[in-house]
Amino acid sequence: MKKISSGKVREIYEVDDDKLLLVVSDRISAFDYILPSTVPNKGKILNQISKFWFDYVKDIIPNHVISIDSKDFPTEFQTPEFEGRSMLVKKLKMIPVECIVRGYITGSGWKSYQSDGTVCGITLPEGLQESQKLPEPIFTPTTKASEGHDENISFDEVCNLIGKDLAEKLRDKTIEIYKACAEYALTKGVIIADTKFEFGLDENGNLVLGDEVLTPDSSRFWPADDYEVGRGQKSFDKQYIRDWIKSTGYNPESGVPIPKDVIDTTSKKYIEAYEVLTGKKF
Numbered sequence: 001m002k003k004i005s006s007g008k009v010r011e012i013y014e015v016d017d018d019k020l021l022l023v024v025s026d027r028i029s030a031f032d033y034i035l036p037s038t039v040p041n042k043g044k045i046l047n048q049i050s051k052f053w054f055d056y057v058k059d060i061i062p063n064h065v066i067s068i069d070s071k072d073f074p075t076e077f078q079t080p081e082f083e084g085r086s087m088l089v090k091k092l093k094m095i096p097v098e099c100i101v102r103g104y105i106t107g108s109g110w111k112s113y114q115s116d117g118t119v120c121g122i123t124l125p126e127g128l129q130e131s132q133k134l135p136e137p138i139f140t141p142t143t144k145a146s147e148g149h150d151e152n153i154s155f156d157e158v159c160n161l162i163g164k165d166l167a168e169k170l171r172d173k174t175i176e177i178y179k180a181c182a183e184y185a186l187t188k189g190v191i192i193a194d195t196k197f198e199f200g201l202d203e204n205g206n207l208v209l210g211d212e213v214l215t216p217d218s219s220r221f222w223p224a225d226d227y228e229v230g231r232g233q234k235s236f237d238k239q240y241i242r243d244w245i246k247s248t249g250y251n252p253e254s255g256v257p258i259p260k261d262v263i264d265t266t267s268k269k270y271i272e273a274y275e276v277l278t279g280k281k282f
Contacts (some may be wrong), residue, residue: 015090018091019091021074021087021089023077023085024043025042026040027042033078037159039266041271045215045216045273045282046215047068048278049215051068057209057213058247060210063210064088066088068088092210095162095199095201096144096162097143097153099139099198100195100196101138101193102267103194105124106193122140130231137175137178150239170199173209174197190273193233197211216238219237221235222234222236223235239264
């Protein structure tokens with residue numbers, strides 16, 4: 001099979017003219033660097049959480065999933081190596097915008113708000129505290145950088161890039177999907193603080209949800225029973241390893257392996273996110 005992309009976490013293979021196979025590795029990235037240690041089972045968890053959410057929002061928007069069952073894959077991929085961590089999908093014309101939606105003020109958004117009262121150019125009410133729920137979710141798109149940091153762009157810039165009609169569809173679907181999933185997650189005791197989606201167009205020009213959906217790599221998941229406005233939150237996502245890097249001064253470029261206890265804790269957080277959200281044992 002022809003490998004057409006190798007990202008920080010995913011490998012993409014071209015199956016034929018209209019299908020791709022996405023393979024999710026156990027690699028983990030932080031601060032735009034691939035870390036030297038892998039997280040056991042991470043790829044399988046990301047793949048299966050995505051499938052769960054694709055199914056959950058299929059009445060809101062079509063998605064690119066054909067199958068995650070290896071018997072439906074090309075023969076070369078019907079091996080234990082690819083089992084559970086691969087997804088056969090429809091090939092789309094991907095839209096060059098990361099569709100980020102924020103329901104709570106945290107991370108870079110909180111820093112920006114403290115500085116000038118805005119997040120990605122959007123003026124927010126005065127007096128918000130760290131981790132506070134926003135009056136309404138906000139759409140804060142970025143570019144899709146092949147290397148380095150994605151860059152924040154305004155909604156007007158998205159309109160200039162892809163056209164006003166498509167930009168409005170992206171914004172509206174992003175917020176609609178987020179709201180539906182955030183409401184569901186709350187019933188499981190999980191707050192989805194923010195997340196990102198990627199969309200593409202199919203052969204008929206229809207908007208289709210692609211890439212990954214609401215995984216611990218693309219989202220902030222907070223336990224609702226520990227939530228408290230005015231501070232940072234515990235999480236079920238890779239924020240744990242980001243916080244460890246910041247607190248220890250570890251250099252992500254160093255190549256030095258990450259301690260086993262940090263990797264084990266990270267793996268447990270991914271498994272916990274899967275089990276809590278889907279109601280299934282991993």
